[in-house]
Amino acid sequence: MPDSGTLSARGPAAVAGSRRVTWLGRLRNIEPVMLLWIALIGVLLFLVAFPLAKLFVVSFEDQRTGAFTLANYAFAYGRERYINALVNSLLLGLASATLAVILAVPMAWAVSRTDMPGKGLTWATVLGAFILPPYLSAIGWILLAGPNSGFVNRFWRDLTGFEAPLFNIFSFEGMTLVIALNSFPLVFIFVKAALDLVSSEMEDAANILGAGTWTAMRRISIPLVMPAILGGFILVFLEAISLFGVPAILGIPARLNVVTTQLWQFFEWPVRVEVAAAYAMPLLMITAGLIAVQKLLLARKGFVSQTGKGGERRLIRLGRWRWALFAWCAGVGLLAVAMPLFVLAQASFAKAWGRGFALDNLTLANYRLLIFEHEMAMQSVWNTVWFSATAATIAVLLALLIAYIVNRRLVPFGDALAFVAMAPFVIPGIVMAIGFYAAYAAPPLALYGTAALIILAFAARFLPIAYANSAAAIRAVHPEMEEAARILGSGRLHAVWRITTPLVRKALLGGWLIVFIVASRELSAAIFLVGPRTRTMAVLLYDMSEAGNFEVLAAFGGILLVITMAFVGIGMKLLGRDFMLRRG
Amino acid sequence: MTGLTKRGLLAGAAGIGAAAIIPSRRAAAQDMPAHERELYAAAQREGQLTWYTGQMQAEPSEAIGRAFTERYPGVRVNVVRSTSQVAFQRLSQDMRARVRQCDVFSSVDQSHLTFLKREGHLLEYRPRNAEGMLKVVRDLGDPDGLFQVTYLALYMLGRRTDRVSEAEAPKSWQDIIDPKWKDQLSVGHPGFSGAIGSWAVMMRKMYGVDYLRALERNKPQIGRSAADPVTVLNAGERTIGVGMPSATSLLSISRGNPLALIYPTDGTLMVPAPSGALKNAPNPNAAKLFMEYFTGPIYSQTVRQYFGESLRPEVPAPDGAKALDQFAAMTPTAEEVEKGIPEIREIWRDIFGV
Amino acid sequence: MPRLILNGLTKIYGRLTVVDAIDLTLEEGEFVSLLGPSGCGKTTTLRMIAGFIPPDAGTIEIDGKVLSAPGSVLPPERRGMSMIFQSYAIWPNMTVAENVGFGLELRKLPRAEVRSRVGAILEVVKMSHLADRYPSELSGGQQQRVALARAIVVEPAVLLLDEPLSNLDANLREEMRFEIRRLHDEFRITTVYVTHDQAEAMATSDRIAVMNAGRIEQVDAPHLLYTRPRTRFVAGFIGRTNLIEARLVQGEIVFDTVALAASRLATPPQGGDGAVLLSVRPQSMMLRETRPEDANGHAVLPAEVTRRVYLGETWDYLIRPRDSAIELRVSAPPTQVHEVGQAVWLTLDPQQVVIVD
Incomplete structure (x- = not known):
């Protein structure tokens, strides 16, 4: 390049010169939609960045004066009990995530790669576990495995004559089990999606060198999808440390204090949101650390994403072993879905659940009470539906537009925008909620107790789901689709409206439904933000669990599940069976 | 909105x-x-x-x-x-x-x-x-x-009638820290229930913090609300309820559950x-x-x-309840409650871990 | 009067100058290709013409009006152009007729006229029978025809094509090449065509602008690019060639053991003595088993076959002139067979030797 020197000397000078000249022309020809993009970025910052920044700032503020102080940190970490809660959360997260991986990876491998029978049933299990809220599952497991009264333990005693229970749900192991049984679908979805991309030739190449089916799986297939396994592990870990319902319901009788129940204590009178903020910081650091570790572990090796193309995929014939795998999947399904649902259903139609199945124990009174008599129940159903629907709409619209401007590179720092939109994915929901409380509960916005606060928090919390969904949809629409419209005379927004939106409609509907469904069962974020008139079903269920009336509670859980199933059903009808479980 | x-x-x-x-x-x-x-x-x-x-x-x-x-x-x-x-x-x-x-x-x-x-x-x-x-x-x-x-609100002891006879049942708050009631007790949480907070304040006043430590050694199942023990007893998870609210218990008894109330000799908590x-x-x-x-x-x-006490002379006491002057009662003063509950919550959490 | 003028057009991404001060003028009704390897800046140039990318320096003018200048870019929808994309960009949610009619609707034409013009253009591209189909029901070639119809029907001031045939298979590509040229002959729309395929550019274009590393190396009619390449890049990119370093010494071009009279070149060198670079096409040399009697002004030199490859339509020989360090690539018809190691006579026509920059 002999004249590159003269080039670079000429280029910028010419640029600068012409810029001065056409300063006015620039204003004249600016696209007005630019303002819309700027507004969008503002909304994104409002929803995600500001609450987190506020949380950070508040953690250094004196409650009364607002002056800088480290006292909140001193207080938050000044007692052994508080530190123990942190340690408990970490252990619980690690144990739950490990168990979830153990449960899910064989299932994902079986469904993706083998001729195991009953795959439909396995799908149903995963979907069922995905939509069953963890707090309901916890109640179900109290009915199953309460040390003295649980059905399983009573059956065990009758069977063996032993005094000791088979399994005590009020324990660390019990919490681990319930959390893992509820969150293994996250691992399953990730790992199955990755395994679907592994070409059979990868395994063939190992087979030809002398590896059997199991060796090929252990040494080739599973290591190839390690990023997916790690990703799922991290998600389950984050889910576990930010759950509130399960620790409150199972952890208190188990004498286990964790971060979330401790945060709840900081919200007791007098509300110490500053201390709570300081106490929530390690969760953020752990999250950041985990992601760094994941990056480090995966830094150099090639993984499935690089082998995605080419090669056919055949199902591995397992022979008699397929029944062993089927038994594994069925076992998980039994523990995660069938058994808790069965006892909850039984309790919801029982006068006294402890009496078990008997005709004279059957009643519809629990449902009648909720639907016709309970002052708050139907209100909370309505709240849940419209909060979730509004939050889903906000999240999907925002995500669509952000994904659009990022994908089409309409603004500088698009990657940073995408990062902000995805950040809530790895921020524990309870931390988001406290951030929202710190930022918007008090004046000037004074959103505490309003529906807006919950809707905004839900929209922010589930923005990443909507974003991943929208980004995939937008990526699938070639930019030339719009450019073709523009060159023929259609403006930017007109082209988006006429061309892009119709093309991504289905994907958006899928994203909307998923956000709606997860929002409708969200407890951890809601519990800190609800006011008396804005209680959602999840919060009311939690409040009911305080009073221990399991029959009514189970009936209310049944109503929640029926509503969820209705929306899942709509999604399946419109978008196909696995719309919830596809990886966006 | x-x-x-x-x-x-x-x-x-x-x-x-x-x-x-x-x-x-x-x-x-x-x-x-x-x-x-x-x-x-x-x-x-x-x-x-x-x-x-x-x-x-x-x-x-x-x-x-x-x-x-x-x-x-x-x-x-x-x-x-x-x-x-x-x-x-x-x-x-x-x-x-x-x-x-x-x-x-x-x-x-x-x-x-x-x-x-x-x-x-x-x-x-x-x-x-x-x-x-x-x-x-x-x-x-x-x-x-x-x-x-x-x-x-009256808070007292309760028992499963089919598991614990009237004779062997504890008669007082003092009785339940006897090791023979290990793994038998159920109680609410002062962090969630004001009544249990008041009760714990009174126990500390009467018997000292050691009372709570002794209680801890009996490994009660801790719930949240004071009414939790009613459910726990009904379920058969435990046999003795501590600090059970009389109204909820009476309601539950009226529905045929095998429960009975015990008015502790060292004073029913009247809140x-x-x-x-x-x-x-x-x-x-x-x-x-x-x-x-x-x-x-x-x-x-x-x-x-609903088995709540009548506040007026013209309305009779609820069915199955003792009249107000027929049992020993204890009531913490307002200052005891206001000062004591935040303290007792911390003490409780230190002793019980939650 | 020229229709489209690119004047010092420049685009810089970070430290990379993607398009480097290019100048290009298109006459009304002219078909010009931008030809070059991937990454040469041809698509960026096209997208600047379309208005999707603002220039960092220079201007784009159409009929004397400046459409693009740094900081002031008329948006694509107000340029009255149309474009055909690599992916066709046929909207899958609209039928063929709806796709084609979209631009006309935006121009607020009466519905009856939209219908008749859509019908007419579909007739021209032989797609009338598929007007109500959806794009997913069409083959690649049919989609390409829809894209052409959609672009032409609005009678654009300039038609832009961005590698429109690269997704088609070889046979179809050849067919569509002629289709594009036929439509151009019929409608005479000023056209800028971007491609990396020289055969495509040659078949369709009035002139070709060969681009390399962000610059236009040469703009000429297709046959002139081949016979009169002006730069080393053009010589190498358009067809194959032998590049020979030589010296111009007192009216003679000297390399190896060869000396040619400079005046016998089709374009004799203008400058004084010094180093020159020669481009000699493999087709411009001939091999003989015996020394030709009549040199006819051609240079004749003894040589040896060092390697050979049979390519079906031609032999491709690698020839080393005797006592020489250089090797020359020479094409010969299939009947002319020489063994490796055989001594041959090489003749070279100075008329076909070109000095390149």
Whole structure:
């Protein structure tokens, strides 16, 4: 390049010169939609960045004066009990995530790669576990495995004559089990999606060198999808440390204090949101650390994403072993879905659940009470539906537009925008909620107790789901689709409206439904933000669990599940069976 | 933002329906004392009130709200029932966020109301009907009349009748720390239940902190609400309930559950549970009217059906309950409660780990 | 009057100058290709013409009006152009007729006229029978025809084509090449065509602008690019060639053992003595087993076959002139067979030797 020197000397000078000249022309020809993009970025910052920044700032503020102080940190970490809660959360997260991986990876491998029978049933299990809220599952497991009264333990005693229970749900192991049984679908979805991309030739190449089916799986297939396994592990870990319902319901009788129940204590009178903020910081650091570790572990090796193309995929014939795998999947399904649902259903139609199945124990009174008599129940159903629907709409619209401007590179720092939109994915929901409380509960916005606060928090919390969904949809629409419209005379927004939106409609509907469904069962974020008139079903269920009336509670859980199933059903009808479980 | 809710529409529809039965409404209004009639007229314009309560369980609380609306049609009650600590926590969050939501606040923790009074958050209103209440109840209320005792909660021991006979059952609070009750006990949590907080304060006062340590060694199953032991006993998970609320227990017994109450010889915990209207109540007239309702006879008749103590001489005690003067009772003072509960919560958490 | 003028057009991404001060003028009705390897800046140039990318320097003018200048870019929808994309960008949610009619609707034409013009253009591209189909029901070639119809029907001031045939298979590509030229002959729309395929550019274009590293190396009619390449890049990119370093010494071009009279070149060198670079096409040399009697002004030199490859239509020989360090690539017809190691005579026509920069 002999004249590159003269080039670079000429280029910028010419640029600068012409810029001065056409300063006015620039204003004249600016696209007005630019303002819309700027507004969008503002909304994104409002929803995600500001609450987190506020949380950070508040953690250094004196409650009364607002002056800088480290006292909140001193207080938050000044007692052994508080530190123990942190340690408990970490252990619980690690144990739950490990168990979830153990449960899910064989299932994902079986469904993706083998001729195991009953795959439909396995799908149903995963979907069922995905939509069953963890707090309901916890109640179900109290009915199953309460040390003295649980059905399983009573059956065990009758069977063996032993005094000791088979399994005590009020324990660390019990919490681990319930959390893992509820969150293994996250691992399953990730790992199955990755395994679907592994070409059979990868395994063939190992087979030809002398590896059997199991060796090929252990040494080739599973290591190839390690990023997916790690990703799922991290998600389950984050889910576990930010759950509130399960620790409150199972952890208190188990004498286990964790971060979330401790945060709840900081919200007791007098509300110490500053201390709570300081106490929530390690969760953020752990999250950041985990992601760094994941990056480090995966830094150099090639993984499935690089082998995605080419090669056919055949199902591995397992022979008699397929029944062993089927038994594994069925076992998980039994523990995660069938058994808790069965006892909850039984309790919801029982006068006294402890009496078990008997005709004279059957009643519809629990449902009648909720639907016709309970002052708050139907209100909370309505709240849940419209909060979730509004939050889903906000999240999907925002995500669509952000994904659009990022994908089409309409603004500088698009990657940073995408990062902000995805950040809530790895921020524990309870931390988001406290951030929202710190930022918007008090004046000037004074959103505490309003529906807006919950809707905004839900929209922010589930923005990443909507974003991943929208980004995939937008990526699938070639930019030339719009450019073709523009060159023929259609403006930017007109082209988006006429061309892009119709093309991504289905994907958006899928994203909307998923956000709606997860929002409708969200407890951890809601519990800190609800006011008396804005209680959602999840919060009311939690409040009911305080009073221990399991029959009514189970009936209310049944109503929640029926509503969820209705929306899942709509999604399946419109978008196909696995719309919830596809990886966006 | 709730103006367009389904419930709002339903209420509207109910209003239209009610127009057909106006004569009976007028009759109801006519038998009201004059001071109630005035308040009722003003409260009707407000149309609703929000009541935070931790006093009775959800079901009776809803019934209390419904009975109010039956007595004063057109004034709807938003019943927000939770444990007292949670209710107070919500109120605290409201105040911190300077949001006006709650009209009337009821707690089993007297210190909540004395605190609200001291901070000037209570409406200065002495209900006229309070004059007709039992003297013992009247005396437990605020001398200035800013809050009234609206519920006398009794907390005692309970047993599974099929597992523990009357003879072998513990007779006193002191008895339950005997190691033979290990893994048999069930109790609420002072961090969630004001009554259990008061109870723990009294136990510390009578027997010292060691009492709680001894209790811990018996590994009680800890729930949240004071009523948790009722469920736990009904389920057969444990056999002895500690600090069981009499009303909830009696209700459960009346439904055929194998439970029996034990009035401890060293004193049934009697917690006067007060209620007060808030100064910044969004519906001040409805709030005043609700205070009149609390102190009047219809309220006592309503709670009696749910085994709540009658507050007025003309309404008899609930079925199955001992009369107020037939058992040893203990009541912590307001200062003991206000100072003691935050302390005991920390002590409890240090001892029990949660 | 020229229709489209690119004047010093420049685009810089970070430290990379993607398009480097290019100048290009298109006459009304002219078909010009931008030809170059991937990454040469041809698509960026096209997208600047379309208005999707603002220039960092220079201007784009159409009929004397400046459409693009740094900081002031008329948006694509107000340029009256149309474009055909690599992916066709046929909207899958609209039928063929709806796709084609979209631009006309935006121009607020009466519905009847939209219908008749859509019908007419579909006739021209032989797609009338598929007007109500959806794109997913069409083959690649049919989609390409829809894209052409959609672009032409609005009678654009300039038609832009961005590698429109690269997704088609070889046979179809050849067919569509002629189709594009046929449509151009019929409608005479000023056209800018971007491609990396020289055969495509040659078959369709009036002139070709060969681009390399952001610059236009040469703009000429297709046959002139081959016979009169001006730069080393053009010589190498358009067809194959032998590049020979030589010296110009007192009217003679000297390399190796060869000396040619400079005056016998088709374009004799202008400058003084010094180093020159020669481009000699493999087709411009001939191999003989015996020394030709009549040199006819051609240079004749003894040589040896060092390697050979049979390519079906031609032999491709690698020839080393005797006592020489250089090797020359020579094409010969299939009947002319020489063994490796065989001594041959090489003749070179100075008329076909070109000095390149």
